Structures are given as C-alpha cells and as structure tokens.
Amino acid sequence: MIKRLDVTAEAKALIHELEEKHGPLMFYQAGGCCEGTQPQCFEKGGYFPRMNDAMIGLAEGYEFWIDRDLFEYWQYAHFTLDVLDGFGPGGFSLETPLGKTFKVHYSLFNEEELKDLEPVKRSE
Template sequence: MISRLDVTDKALEVINTLEAQHGPLMFYQAGGCCEGTQPQCFEKGGFFPRMNDVLLGHIKDFEFWIDRDLFEYWQYSHFTLDVLDGFGPGGFSLETPLGKTFKVHYRLFSTEELADLEPVKRNE
C-alpha cells in the first residue's frame, strides 16, 4: 500500500525534540481561517478532530489529522511534512517557541499509486 504521508529528516528532528519536551504528539491540518492550512502540532489529545475529519496517516506513532473539506481538495495528493525556520501565522503549534514552523509539500499521486493507496479513517 502507498502511504499518503511522509516526513523530512529535518522535520523528524524537530518532532523528536518536541516529543522529548511534551511526550506523545498529534498533528492537525485545518482547511483555513486563523492558521490557514499550516499543519499544527499539539500534545496528544490537545486538539479534537471534528466529525468526518480524516486520519491521513502517522508520523512515528503520532496521528496526522486533516480537515474533512481540505481532504476533499487534496485527496489525490501525497503530503510530505517539512519544517522551516521562522514563525508561521499564529503560533498555536508546539514548534513555534523553537523558531520553526511546519509546512506540507504536496505532489499528485501517479495513476499506479492511486490504485494502491492506504485507506483513510474518518473521525466518527
């Protein structure tokens, strides 16, 4: 099965730092408004996905949720979580005090990949 989600080594270093500081983590990527579509990192249980939001995959053992409407738009795309120096909009995410901000790079799946994608789980 083809994964819908990957992480860069740079982002994984930040995630390991955050895990050491905060324990288990989770990610949520909203569909707009206050934080735009910037992925947010929280302590596990620090954010509650809405009904029908999508569990896109895992980074380490940490859930990566995406807004249900955003998934409808990006469902044919692979997500790669990366990290940049600087502050993203807002600052609710755990990496902000480190002077970092998470970012997702997208690419469309090939026809072959689409035929063998990992299924997603929706929040009930």
C-alpha cells in the same frame, strides 16, 4: 500500499525534540482561518478532530489529521511534512517557541499509485 504521508529528516528531528518536551503528540491541518493550512502540532488530545476529518497517516508514530473539507480537495495528493525556520501564521503549534514551523509539500499521485493508496481513518 502507497503511503499518503512522509516526513523529512528535519521534521523527524523536530518531532523527537517536541516529544521529549511534551510527551505524545498529534498533528492537525485545518482548512483555513488564522492558522492557514499549515499543519499544527499539539500534545496528544490537545485538539479534537471534527466529525469526518481524515487521519492520513502517522508522523513518527503520531496521528496526522486533516480537516474533512481540505481532505476532499487534497485526497489525490501525497503529503510530505517538513519544517522551516520562522513563525507560521497561527502560532498555536508546539514548535512556534523554537522559531520553527511545520510545512507540507504536496505532489499528486499518478494513476498507478491511486489504485493502491493506504486507506484513511475518519473521525466519528
């Protein structure tokens, strides 16, 4: 099956650093507003996905949720979680005090990949 989510080496290192400080984590990517569409990292349970939001994969073992409306727009795209130096627009994510921000790079799946995508989990 084709994964919907990958994580860069830099993002993996930051996830492990945050895990050491905060324990189990989770990710949520909203569809806009103050946090834009940047992924936010929270302590596990620090954010509750809305009904029908989509969990597209695991980032170093931690759930990566996407707003239901954003997923409808990006359901045919592969996500690569990366990290950059600087502050994201919202500042609610756990990496903010470290002067870092998570970012997603997108690429569209080709026709063959679309036939074998991993299923998504929907919140209830």
